[in-house]
Amino acid sequence: MSDSPPVIRLCGAGRRFGTHEALSELDLTVHAGEKVAVLGTSGAGKSTLLALLNGSLEPTTGSLEVFGANPARLTAGQRRLLQRRIGSVSQDLALIEQVRVVHNVNAGRLGRWGTTRALASLVWPHSLDVVRDALEQVDLGWALYERTERLSGGERQRVAIARLLVQEPELVVADEPVSSLDPVRAARVLGLLGASPTVRTLIVSLHQPALARAHCTRVVGLREGRIVLDVPAAEATDEALRDLYELV
Numbered sequence: 290m291s292d293s294p295p296v297i298r299l300c301g302a303g304r305r306f307g308t309h310e311a312l313s314e315l316d317l318t319v320h321a322g323e324k325v326a327v328l329g330t331s332g333a334g335k336s337t338l339l340a341l342l343n344g345s346l347e348p349t350t351g352s353l354e355v356f357g358a359n360p361a362r363l364t365a366g367q368r369r370l371l372q373r374r375i376g377s378v379s380q381d382l383a384l385i386e387q388v389r390v391v392h393n394v395n396a397g398r399l400g401r402w403g404t405t406r407a408l409a410s411l412v413w414p415h416s417l418d419v420v421r422d423a424l425e426q427v428d429l430g431w432a433l434y435e436r437t438e439r440l441s442g443g444e445r446q447r448v449a450i451a452r453l454l455v456q457e458p459e460l461v462v463a464d465e466p467v468s469s470l471d472p473v474r475a476a477r478v479l480g481l482l483g484a485s486p487t488v489r490t491l492i493v494s495l496h497q498p499a500l501a502r503a504h505c506t507r508v509v510g511l512r513e514g515r516i517v518l519d520v521p522a523a524e525a526t527d528e529a530l531r532d533l534y535e536l537v
């Protein structure tokens with residue numbers, strides 16, 4: 290193993306919303322190259338965990354390090370550099386509806402561009418070859434100049450994946466990125482993220498254990514805000530997962 294710090298290190302981390310404890314006492318270390326699936330029932334805390342990991346939420350207890358740094362202690366400039374290394378897909382996808390698909394995909398490159406280039410690209414889109422290639426990888430080559438608001442839910446999810454692909458982040462944190470896709474496309478998108486030469490580490494929440502086993506190396510199970518399972522994907526058998534999904 291290299292000397293570089295883990296990509297993620299959570300120690301005794303928790304997150305409260307008012308009096309509600311969404312996550313409690315999480316210990317989780319993720320090393321570069323791991324592909325981690327986060328599973329659990331609705332409300333188990335998956336989105337909250339991923340929001341901690343992508344820097345959009347802070348833990349209310351315990352500690353979090355991403356690439357060896359506590360995001361809360363970084364300067365604004367250091368935070369921007371950190372965000373460039375993290376590609377994120379949230380459940381709301383964070384797409385701009387009124388613009389054409391090419392611009393939403395190019396948003397993945399904004400972290401590397403200055404303001405002038407970013408503004409110019411809104412008139413004459415930059416990096417068209419790169420954008421086209423990313424869209425083709427998610428079967429959306431035809432949608433380059435479509436208005437984003439006209440696309441279906443599954444097509445929009447794939448635009449968000451194409452945005453990730455052009456960003457070339459070291460770490461991808463994806464919250465249910467295939468929830469609107471048909472089974473073949475869901476497998477294909479996860480295969481793309483898992484096999485991408487630039488995405489070195491993947492943390493993805495899923496509702497389909499079969500996809501976790503097929504495309505990830507490790508399965509972390511959350512139940513009522515706590516990690517109750519943390520095994521290599523091959524050991525995440527139906528039996529091992531039974532407790533995770535049992536309704537209380």
Ligand SMILES: Nc1ncnc2c1ncn2[C@@H]1O[C@H](COP(=O)(O)OP(=O)(O)OP(=O)(O)O)[C@@H](O)[C@H]1O
Nearest residue numbers: 306309310311329330331332333334335336337338
């Ligand atoms: N902003 C918030 N304010 C208050 N409570 C919240 C907030 N975000 C999440 N919660 C609560 O925290 C708990 C965990 O929510 P979270 O969205 O992380 O679950 P999840 O496992 O991602 O669920 P799902 O699979 O339905 O997306 C839930 O009880 C939820 O109501």
